[in-house]
Amino acid sequence: MKLILAVVFVLFAGLAYAAAPEQYHSAACDDLPSMRQRAECRINLDKEYSPIPELCRSIGGGKEGDACVQQHAVLSSCLDRAKPAVLQLECARSRLGISIDSVDEALVACRAEENSAFCIEQVKYSAISFTQFKLDILLSRIEQLYRAGAVKESVAVIYIVQIEELKHDFYAAPTIGGKRAVVQRTIDSWNAFLVLGGLQ
Amino acid sequence: MKILIVFLAILLVTGGCAIVQETEQKESSNAMTAAGIPIDNADLEQSLEDLTTLEALERADVKDW
Numbered sequence: 621m622k623l624i625l626a627v628v629f630v631l632f633a634g635l636a637y638a639a640a641p642e643q644y645h646s647a648a649c650d651d652l653p654s655m656r657q658r659a660e661c662r663i664n665l666d667k668e669y670s671p672i673p674e675l676c677r678s679i680g681g682g683k684e685g686d687a688c689v690q691q692h693a694v695l696s697s698c699l700d701r702a703k704p705a706v707l708q709l710e711c712a713r714s715r716l717g718i719s720i721d722s723v724d725e726a727l728v729a730c731r732a733e734e735n736s737a738f739c740i741e742q743v744k745y746s747a748i749s750f751t752q753f754k755l756d757i758l759l760s761r762i763e764q765l766y767r768a769g770a771v772k773e774s775v776a777v778i779y780i781v782q783i784e785e786l787k788h789d790f791y792a793a794p795t796i797g798g799k800r801a802v803v804q805r806t807i808d809s810w811n812a813f814l815v816l817g818g819l820q
Numbered sequence: 821m822k823i824l825i826v827f828l829a830i831l832l833v834t835g836g837c838a839i840v841q842e843t844e845q846k847e848s849s850n851a852m853t854a855a856g857i858p859i860d861n862a863d864l865e866q867s868l869e870d871l872t873t874l875e876a877l878e879r880a881d882v883k884d885w
Contacts, residue, residue: 704858705858705860705862709862709863722866722869722870722873723869723870723871723873723874724869724870724873727873727877740877743874744874747867747870747871747874750867751864751867751870751871754861754862754863754864754867757862758861758862761857761858761859761862764855764857765853765855765857765859768853768855768857769855770853770854770855770857795875795878796871796874796875796878797875797878799871800868800871800872800875803864803867803868803871804868806861806864807861807864807865807868810861810864811861814859819853819859820851820859
């Protein structure tokens with residue numbers, strides 16, 4: 621009798637786990653205490669899911685946190701793995717309403733606008749959001765490269781954490797010059813990742 | 821005459837090398853792994869350029885702009 625009960629219990633537990641593996645895993649990853657542990661957990665998930673973005677997590681609640689989650693929601697579908705990189709960027713461009721190739725050209729167009737100060741602010745916002753999205757593309761590439769067996773887990777995790785930290789630094793930099801410096805650091809970090817991962 | 825031929829040959833080889841180098845650079849900027857995953861830096865150089873322009877604008881007196 622005890623054996624039957626034990627078998628039934630194991631069967632039910634197994635069924636319950638199989639019915640909701642995604643929720644189980646995603647909750648488990650999001651609840652881990654360090655960013656490194658969360659990154660390690662997420663890249664080994666079988667299914668894709670939408671975790672709380674690390675940047676929004678570090679910002680916390682309030683208006684800023686809500687705006688972060690909202691912006692992530694608008695652009696996250698552009699990161700679809702099936703999309704080639706060019707289309708990912710095109711998708712983000714159209715979501716952000718960027719129609720002109722470079723900021724230089726966009727600012728020239730602002731001169732013709734009646735409310736040029738507002739136009740400049742829009743150009744600034746789009747350029748910053750678009751750059752932030754490019755960091756998301758790099759994060760998704762590291763995951764893809766790991767899943768394709770092109771880089772080791774240890775290397776992938778180190779650089780996921782590093783780019784997440786750079787994303788936060790980019791967000792927190794109070795001046796455009798500060799943000800530009802973070803972009804330069806990101807380029808350097810990406811080059812180091814390619815070398816360490818044996819991809820270049 | 822011989823000098824002219826040698827000069828033209830050098831010009832041809834140099835030009836050819838420059839074209840090959842440019843093609844290689846273009847290919848490497850769109851480099852992909854065997855699995856077809858791109859490994860370029862998602863056009864961050866353009867962002868760097870854009871932010872440099874915005875930084876210059878921020879430093880300048882916007883009224884004068």
